[in-house]
Amino acid sequence: MTGKTHIIGGIAACVVTTRFTSYDPLLLTAAGIFGALLPDICHSGSKIGRKVPLLSKLVSTLFGHxxxxxxxxxxxxxxxLFSLFHLPEEITTGVLVGATSHLLLDAATKNGIKLLYPLQMTFRLPLTVRTGGPAENGILAVLVLLVVYFGQGII
Structure with a gap:
C-alpha cells in the first residue's frame, strides 16, 4: 500500500479505538500515524525511509522489505521498548494500533508480509490488491468513510 493509505488506515484504526477507550484522541491518533508509517522503515523510498535514510538503509540491509x-x-x-521508556499509554497504544493497521493493509497486497518472521512464510489475505492500483483507491475511500463516521464528536 502507499503511504497515504497507511496514514488514513492508521487514523481510521485510532479513531475507532478512541470509541472504546478514554484515551486522548489527538495524542492517540498522532502516535497512530507514526505507527502506521513505521513498518516501512525497511524501504528507503517510503515516507519514513526518506526522513531517516541511514536508518532505513541499515534496516533494509539487515532484514529486507x-x-x-x-x-x-x-x-x-x-x-x-515503549514500556521501558514509560511513555504515556496513548502513545504506545497509538503506535501499536497504527503499526497493526499497516501490517493488515500490506497483508492485503499480492506480496503479503512475513508476519511470523523469522519464519519465511508469507502471509496474505484471501483477497489482495495491487499497490497503487484502483482497488487500493477503493480501500482508501472506505478508510476515509470510517474516519468520518467514527470520528464524529471526538474532537
Whole structure:
C-alpha cells in the first residue's frame, strides 16, 4: 500500500479505538500515524525511509522489505521498548494500533508480509490488491468513510 493509505488506515484504526477507550484522541491518533508509517522503515523510498535514510538503509540491509518490520516480533519489540521508556499509554497504544493497521493493509497486497518472521512464510489475505492500483483507491475511500463516521464528536 502507499503511504497515504497507511496514514488514513492508521487514523481510521485510532479513531475507532478512541470509541472504546478514554484515551486522548489527538495524542492517540498522532502516535497512530507514526505507527502506521513505521513498518516501512525497511524501504528507503517510503515516507519514513526518506526522513531517516541511514536508518532505513541499515534496516533494509539487515532484514529486507516486509520481513522483520512487518511481523508480530516487531510489534512486540515496539511494546517492550515503549514500556521501558514509560511513555504515556496513548502513545504506545497509538503506535501499536497504527503499526497493526499497516501490517493488515500490506497483508492485503499480492506480496503479503512475513508476519511470523523469522519464519519465511508469507502471509496474505484471501483477497489482495495491487499497490497503487484502483482497488487500493477503493480501500482508501472506505478508510476515509470510517474516519468520518467514527470520528464524529471526538474532537
Amino acid at each position: 516486509r520481513t522483520f518490520t512487518h511481523s508480530l516480533l516487531f510489534l512486540l519489540l515496539i511494546q517492550v
